[in-house]
Amino acid sequence: MDISGEKSVKSLKAVMGLLTLCVPFFSFAQSAAERSDLNLRRGVTDISDQVYGLHMLMFWICVVIAVIVFGVMFIAMLKHRKSKGHAPANFHENVKVEIAWTVVPFIILIVMAVPAASTLMDMEDVSKPDLSIEVTGSQWKWHYKYMDREVEFFSLLASQREQIENKFPKGENYLLEVDRPLVIPTGQKVRFLITSDDVIHSWWVPDFAVKKDANPGFINEAWTRVNEPGVYRGQCAELCGKDHGFMPIVVIAKEPAEFDRWIDEQERIAQEKRAEEERLLAMNMSKEELMASGEQIYNSVCAACHQPSGEGLPGAFPALKGSAFILNDRQGHIDVVVNGRAGTAMQAFSKQLSMSEIAAVVTYTRNAWGNNTDDLVQAKDVNDLIQGK
């Protein structure tokens, strides 16, 4: 067999020539690699930087392999044509060549595997965190809870429905903005304890190179240590139902001192809110107040499933408009909103909404779209149900 010898020196030269021709392409690709709309982001953590490095290493190895393999093939396609009178050679099976093209890729794999394994070990080492945050996904929002602090809140998409429906112009951070971003300190090891209340979600912030599934009934761990203050945006990465595309993640990294001030402030606000809630229990709101605030809450919390018209999506989410259950069972209605309905997508909203908010939204749904029950539900009624009275 004569793959070797003078002919192969010639073809080697041809491959090298082809490689030289590719130099402008390489430099173009190198500059394109820095563009965030074409390539992975380098991110803002040591880990994300390592991941970016691995990605580029893999990319260039793949490019070189492709250029060599396709180069040989294109030379054959150009030179070894029947139309150029090229007679077919008769070689086949060569143990040396076949061993070479098995062993060489194997060695390349080892070159890739060693740095990959070491980065992976670092990424999975969640020990000794400075701060732990519980991240809970549910359809279709995130809930953050700072462990050892009295601070927890939901984080929902802030882009308006009218923007999604093309009625309002879309802002710069369309679909990547939330009402309450997660705030973390820079320079500290922040551990995320990730879980879900319903289906599987996946918490992903590309700039941290953190993506971890939120599995219902199980807790996953991930960590990051952010080097630069800033606003970092991500999205849910695992298909989680209808509004999977509408549950973004926004993380603000602040200097530790600033973060401490922020979290103290949040704790104070949370305490004030609880006091306010107590106060509201004794107060009755007017129907106009309840309906106005209820409509607002309904549209931001309930309308994704039950639709702004209250008609639901037949077969998937039940209609509230004209629902016999709502019209006839006031206590049952409050109970479903407070405690959810097991085995369905209806969540327990007592965690997300205050008692006065639940009262308002229940009043709204009992009186909107021709559901004219004329019932008013007050925060006290919700409290009574929760207290089991």
Next chain:
Amino acid sequence: MATVTNTPADTHTADHGHDDHHHGAPKGILRWVLTTNHKDIGTLYLWFAFIMFLVGGAMAMVIRAELFQPGLQIVDPNFFNQMTTVHGLIMVFGAVMPAFTGLANWLVPMMIGAPDMALPRMNNWSFWILPFAFLILLSSLFLEGGGPNFGWTFYAPLSTTYSGDSTALFVFSVHIMGISSIMGAINVIVTILNMRAPGMTLMKMPMFVWTWLITAFLLIAVMPVLAAAVTMVLTDKFFGTSFFDAAGGGDPVMFQHIFWFFGHPEVYIMILPAFGIISQIVPTFSRKKLFGYASMVYATASIALLSFIVWAHHMFTTGMPVGAEMFFMFATMLISVPTGVKVFNWVATMWRGSLTFEIPMMFAIAFIVLFTIGGLSGLMLAITPVDFQYHDTYFVVAHFHYVLVTGAVFSIMAAVYYWLPKWTGKMFDVTLAKWHFWCSLISVNVLFFPMHFVGLAGMPRRIPDYALQFADFNKWISIGGFAFGLSQLIFLVLIVKACRKQGEPVTDQVWEGAEGLEWEIPSPAPYHTFDTPPVVK
């Protein structure tokens, strides 16, 4: 490698007691309903696959129309999810797999010198339950609440507690598809192991037969696992079990382990026959033997074995122990060795051949280049730390469409162009075929290549609306998609013309460099071939 000593013409005129075999095909619609002839059933499978390819493609058009620009314009998110789900199911189970089964039906008996498949009645049954499976699946789209909307991977609990009632129909249709595949696989194995012509040892079989034999074993191994997965989804949803519900002691991640234990070999079920096709076509148009026949066989077998120990690379973000992540990363990387051997073999076969570029060869070359691109992005995806960034983004969508569309689908088109003249006896319309090739080649890359960019830039898959930074590329992707969809109508016209037997008659060998038993029988292939087995030296 295989040479026939007594010519098919001899065997054809030989005297037979049971001469009812020797009338041509029966007439009328019942011919197709009652047929047990491997060629008829192959034709049925191929037409069914092509129709499903167009139906699933129409769904892709809906997806790309919605994603043409940011915002919701055409469909609501729930219907969008149904489109992505059913598009995936139809393309995997309705288009690619039946097309390969159709090719196996047509070709395996002709390549090994057998008169038909070993189990002809089961062959009829395994085809004819398929249209019902897909009617059930498609009908679910018209039910209240719509069809399956949880992705073709149907992860629990989205597919159990949180799914609509049409899940029952989805489960039933997947069961039927599975039964059909298993019966088809049994038929292929029994035919290949028992019905080879005298002298046709295993190591003389054409590569297409080898790859299908190995594929058939994969099918038998993993389709029951899929059946188990859908059954558990069914009982979790309707009968109160808790296989995948932590509240009842189950585990949603276990679903993914079970699904991908099926799913990863399934990926190779859709690509090994493609390797076989390319290994038939490249030597023909290089006028040179396949460089390493034995190493191709061993590489195929190695890929099949490795496919059973890499499933969790689809699940790196589910929170596995770091040791498991390492194992699945290294095992996955290993697959690139036998896959590389295949690509090197094809290139070495072309090297110093006497190349011509007829349509099948053009598709085969496009396959080698574009499949390799998909393979290389697969190697990148194997690296766990980086996979955390790629996982569930458009980078993955780009990867698997390169291996499945420009890989599996291009190989099927190559195969159809390669063997169509043998089936019809006429050369297809070469001008149309060239249009089909170039339009497909350009549009498919406009369609799938920019997906790498939007994926790396952070666009998740399976979303009906996206941030503004992804708008420009998505527009191009959609334009490429529409163009690729339209290009397939050229193929449809070409196939219809070929089925009406238009075109120049071809010789028995059809292609100058073609070797193998199927090229030694007349063109078009008679309704019954090899009633008396040929003897292979």
